[in-house]
Amino acid sequence: MQFDLRKFIVSGTKPYAAEFQCDLSAKDFAGARIEQPVTARFEAVPDGEEIRMTLRANALVHGECARCLDPVEREETVQAEWTVRERDLDDPDFDLPLNEKGHLDVDEWLCQEFMFQIPTVLLCSADCPGLCPRCGKKMAECTCPPAEAEAEPADARLAILKSLLN
Ligand SMILES: [Zn+2]
Ligand SMILES: [Zn+2]
Structure with missing residues (x-):
């Protein structure tokens, strides 16, 4: 108009x-x-x-x-x-x-x-947990093993370093 x-x-x-x-x-x-x-x-x-x-x-x-x-x-x-x-x-x-x-x-x-x-960042809910950084699924659907596995360095070279430190 x-x-x-x-x-x-x-x-x-x-x-x-x-x-x-x-x-x-x-x-x-x-x-x-x-x-x-x-x-x-x-x-x-x-x-x-x-x-x-x-x-x-x-x-x-x-x-x-x-x-x-x-x-x-x-x-x-x-x-x-x-x-x-x-x-x-x-x-x-x-x-x-x-x-x-x-x-x-x-x-x-x-x-x-x-x-x-209109907000530049929209959220489905204020406490949306987002996606799992490992499997990419929604947190609610994610079946990744809990934190333990994450404590182990993913990189093999780091794993060797870690074993030397132990
Ligand atoms: Zn969301
Ligand atoms: Zn996951």
């Missing part, structure tokens, strides 16, 4: 609200994806010389656990607020995606907000 922010700042008198669908399925959020179209709500409220804008959305994020590589699904909520004045539109450091006509790209803004919101 595009919003003519310059025009609204100059001549907007009444609050504006819109619900829109946004397809973010082609975007990559640090390895995670938002597969379903997202329903977002955008509002712009004139307040003296300023415009208060809010953007809200929920999305189901699909990724994989950084430890055990299992699929992870989690709900993320974006709730962003921004106050803007006319002079901000000509500020080269203005952070929102604006084109040269002063149109705000609300889809792109939503995408940026999800970028901030």
Whole structure:
């Protein structure tokens, strides 16, 4: 969705609200994806010389656990607020995606907000034990013998050294 922010700042008198669908399925959020179209709500409220804008959305994020590589699904909520004045539109450091006509790209803004919101490391659970470093299976499925075997150096040369020390 595009919003003519310059025009609204100059001549907007009444609050504006819109619900829109946004397809973010082609975007990559640090390895995670938002597969379903997202329903977002955008509002712009004139307040003296300023415009208060809010953007809200929920999305189901699909990724994989950084430890055990299992699929992870989690709900993320974006709730962003921004106050803007006319002079901000000509500020080269203005952070929102604006084109040269002063149109705000609300889809792109939503995408940026999800970028901030979605953790770069997803876990299936906070205490996921991950994969066994020896067999590569999940810890729950691993049948490796317990630590004992590990105390024996795997490298034959180290084993000789160890026997000399004994
Ligand atoms: Zn996991
Ligand atoms: Zn194992």
